[in-house]
Amino acid sequence: xxxxxxxxxxxxxxxxxxxxxxxxxxxxxxxxxxxxxxxxxxxxxxxxxxxxxxxxxxxxxxxxxxxxxxxxxxxxxxxxxxxxxxxxxxxxxxxxxxxxxxxxxxxxxxxxxxxxxxxxxxxxxxxxxxxxxxxxxxxxxxxxxxxxxxxxxxxxxxxxxxxxxxxxxxxxxxxxxxxxxxxxxxxxxxxxxxxxxxxxxxxxxxxxxxxxxxxxxxxxxxxxxxxxxxxxxxxxxxxxxxxxxxxxxxxxxxxxxxxxxxxxxxxxxxxxxxxxxxxxxxxxxxxxxxxxxxxxxxxxxxxxxxxxxxxxxxxxxxxxxxxxxxxxxxxxxxx
Amino acid sequence: xxxxxxxxxxxxxxxxxxxxxxxxxxxxxxxxxxxxxxxxxxxxxxxxxxxxxxxxxxxxxxxxxxxxxxxxxxxxxxxxxxxxxxxxxxxxxxxxxxxxxxxxxxxxxxxxxxxxxxxxxxxxxxxxxxxxxxxxxxxxxxxxxxxxxxxxxxxxxxxxxxxxxxxxxxxxxxxxxxxxxxxxxxxxxxxxxxxxxxxxxxxxxxxxxxxxxxxxxxxxxxxxxxxxxxxxxxxxxxxxxxxxxxxxxxxxxxxxxxxxxxxxxxxxxxxxxxxxxxxxxxxxxxxxxxxxxxxxxxxxxxxxxxxxxxxxxxxxxxxxxxxxxxxxxxxxxxx
Numbered sequence: 163x164x165x166x167x168x169x170x171x172x173x174x175x176x177x178x179x180x181x182x183x184x185x186x187x188x189x190x191x192x193x194x195x196x197x198x199x200x201x202x203x204x205x206x207x208x209x210x211x212x213x214x215x216x217x218x219x220x221x222x223x224x225x226x227x228x229x230x231x232x233x234x235x236x237x238x239x240x241x242x243x244x245x246x247x248x249x250x251x252x253x254x255x256x257x258x259x260x261x262x263x264x265x266x267x268x269x270x271x272x273x274x275x276x277x278x279x280x281x282x283x284x285x286x287x288x289x290x291x292x293x294x295x296x297x298x299x300x301x302x303x304x305x306x307x308x309x310x311x312x313x314x315x316x317x318x319x320x321x322x323x324x325x326x327x328x329x330x331x332x333x334x335x336x337x338x339x340x341x342x343x344x345x346x347x348x349x350x351x352x353x354x355x356x357x358x359x360x361x362x363x364x365x366x367x368x369x370x371x372x373x374x375x376x377x378x379x380x381x382x383x384x385x386x387x388x389x390x391x392x393x394x395x396x397x398x399x400x401x402x403x404x405x406x407x408x409x410x411x412x413x414x415x416x417x418x419x420x421x422x423x424x425x426x427x428x429x430x431x432x433x434x435x436x437x438x439x440x441x442x443x444x445x446x447x448x449x450x451x452x453x454x455x456x457x458x459x460x461x462x463x464x465x466x467x468x469x470x471x472x473x474x475x476x477x478x479x480x481x482x483x484x485x486x487x488x489x490x491x492x493x494x495x496x497x
Numbered sequence: 498x499x500x501x502x503x504x505x506x507x508x509x510x511x512x513x514x515x516x517x518x519x520x521x522x523x524x525x526x527x528x529x530x531x532x533x534x535x536x537x538x539x540x541x542x543x544x545x546x547x548x549x550x551x552x553x554x555x556x557x558x559x560x561x562x563x564x565x566x567x568x569x570x571x572x573x574x575x576x577x578x579x580x581x582x583x584x585x586x587x588x589x590x591x592x593x594x595x596x597x598x599x600x601x602x603x604x605x606x607x608x609x610x611x612x613x614x615x616x617x618x619x620x621x622x623x624x625x626x627x628x629x630x631x632x633x634x635x636x637x638x639x640x641x642x643x644x645x646x647x648x649x650x651x652x653x654x655x656x657x658x659x660x661x662x663x664x665x666x667x668x669x670x671x672x673x674x675x676x677x678x679x680x681x682x683x684x685x686x687x688x689x690x691x692x693x694x695x696x697x698x699x700x701x702x703x704x705x706x707x708x709x710x711x712x713x714x715x716x717x718x719x720x721x722x723x724x725x726x727x728x729x730x731x732x733x734x735x736x737x738x739x740x741x742x743x744x745x746x747x748x749x750x751x752x753x754x755x756x757x758x759x760x761x762x763x764x765x766x767x768x769x770x771x772x773x774x775x776x777x778x779x780x781x782x783x784x785x786x787x788x789x790x791x792x793x794x795x796x797x798x799x800x801x802x803x804x805x806x807x808x809x810x811x812x813x814x815x816x817x818x819x820x821x822x823x824x825x826x827x828x829x830x831x832x
Contacts, residue, residue, distance in 0.1 A: 211773075439546055
């Protein structure tokens with residue numbers, strides 16, 4: 163990596179210590195019928211069962227815990243599509259810190275009301291007009307709040323990296339790990355820890371094909387910015403460009419970044435529902451959706467089911483938009 | 498209890514040893530928004546994440562493992578609404594035993610195809626006309642197969658009892674445990690082990706109100722038979738009378754048996770989906786559905802989410818039949 167790494171292995175270990183007894187050690191789920199459907203052996207790290215319903219709690223809590231006391235007491239702010247906001251709201255409520263979250267006006271109601279019920283102040287913006295990071299920066303200056311980015315800082319990437327640290331401890335048979343790529347915090351944390359501890363394991367990022375900023379950046383060898391906010395159903399992954407610090411790690415350490423269609427994503431949500439009995443939101447199903455396309459390369463594929471923030475109505479509506487996928491549900495759970 | 502108990506504490510311990518490393522130690526899930534919705538502190542033992550998608554695997558595996566080698570090699574048979582059939586099919590496949598399952602013609606496709614894909618022979622019957630136990634008995638005699646009942650035998654009740662054994666180990670704060678009551682194996686196993694180990698914990702059975710054979714039996718002090726097969730959506734609990742051996746234990750040791758409506762059941766399925774990110778079938782949601790009505794009595798309520806065998810289409814169809822329940826989903830997961 164050129165220059166000093168923006169994330170050290172020790173940062174991930176520190177995060178693991180801070181999160182012990184605070185974050186859940188989420189289970190790894192598998193099912194032979196899922197293997198059959200995906201075309202290869204697949205195991206799934208169920209971060210939808212994490213506190214606040216996504217892996218984001220790990221990074222948010224770790225970053226808040228790493229702040230100096232005086233800064234934490236003054237308050238924190240983040241810009242987020244929803245899950246990081248919810249996560250930071252819980253972390254702040256556990257540590258009695260004031261918290262403001264900047265969220266797109268079209269973020270899922272479930273994610274926002276959750277942050278609100280934890281006492282967070284909600285500031286909304288229009289993602290097609292406003293730059294969320296600028297709004298967060300302005301408020302942080304006005305109030306003296308510390309910014310906790312959703313990806314672009316070591317403490318958040320380190321917290322996210324604890325998912326992979328657990329996963330490789332729980333599942334020594336892993337040959338490949340698939341992670342969703344949004345801002346890149348999970349992808350960076352995963353790459354760093356996996357390549358340090360189990361260098362033979364491949365790390366592959368997965369993106370929605372309409373929001374393929376990281377895949378295009380990876381091919382180009384430098385960060386590419388999409389002309390507009392992607393329209394994918396994966397509302398947590400509507401980024402136009404990878405964040406800078408995660409990008410530096412991803413570029414060096416990831417083996418590949420692949421893309422999946424919205425149809426693939428809904429199919430993976432159905433797999434999770436029927437074979438694993440787990441609720442996964444579109445962004446959280448992206449890695450599993452990518453499993454089929456790399457199954458031919460052999461070995462056990464680990465996928466991170468990164469979040470489950472979806473309500474029953476949205477789930478029903480998504481599934482009814484992709485009725486042809488029902489053909490994938492004829493097999494059934496036998497393990 | 499009059500006469501010798503049909504189940505001993507040591508049987509449950511033996512089952513726990515046999516199941517070690519075979520059955521999953523399922524997680525206990527909770528969420529403050531669920532507490533809010535239910536009106537009291539609720540924790541949930543997620544047996545939908547058990548192998549084959551329900552707690553039934555524990556009893557089926559334990560019973561099969563307890564058979565003499567020669568009987569196991571000859572083969573086994575069961576009559577079941579689906580989950581016990583699936584569970585016995587997996588247990589038999591793990592132990593290389595021939596297996597036949599007798600299932601109602603209207604059992605969920607998912608449950609039957611699962612047993613079939615594991616190599617079980619499927620025999621169908623009409624629950625309104627045939628007696629499933631008689632069919633199983635006839636085939637068992639013809640072929641020399643051992644019958645593995647879904648509830649009415651010590652080994653199956655003992656396996657089911659390991660759910661509660663884990664639950665009270667995982668959650669010392671429990672004041673009450675709610676379990677669904679079908680044939681009564683889970684209710685009996687739970688009562689026996691809880692009253693032995695933590696006698697202060699209340700054990701309450703929950704039944705669909707249209708299939709209230711156990712509740713009526715409990716009130717009458719003797720087994721009452723319903724005139725026809727109940728029409729509840731909880732397809733695993735369509736019993737007309739509690740099985741004899743579980744009944745002897747339930748009658749002596751359970752604190753109460755309460756009932757819930759089909760609407761309550763669907764609402765609990767929605768709670769599990771949105772707050773716990775877990776898929777639960779109607780029969781598996783019955784205990785959680787009962788939580789509201791005993792929440793006022795105080796203390797932490799443990800509920801067993803006993804199974805998750807439901808496909809996406811059936812879930813959508815059930816939820817759309819109870820649209821007024823959407824009001825219960827405004828809160829959101831904050832833990």
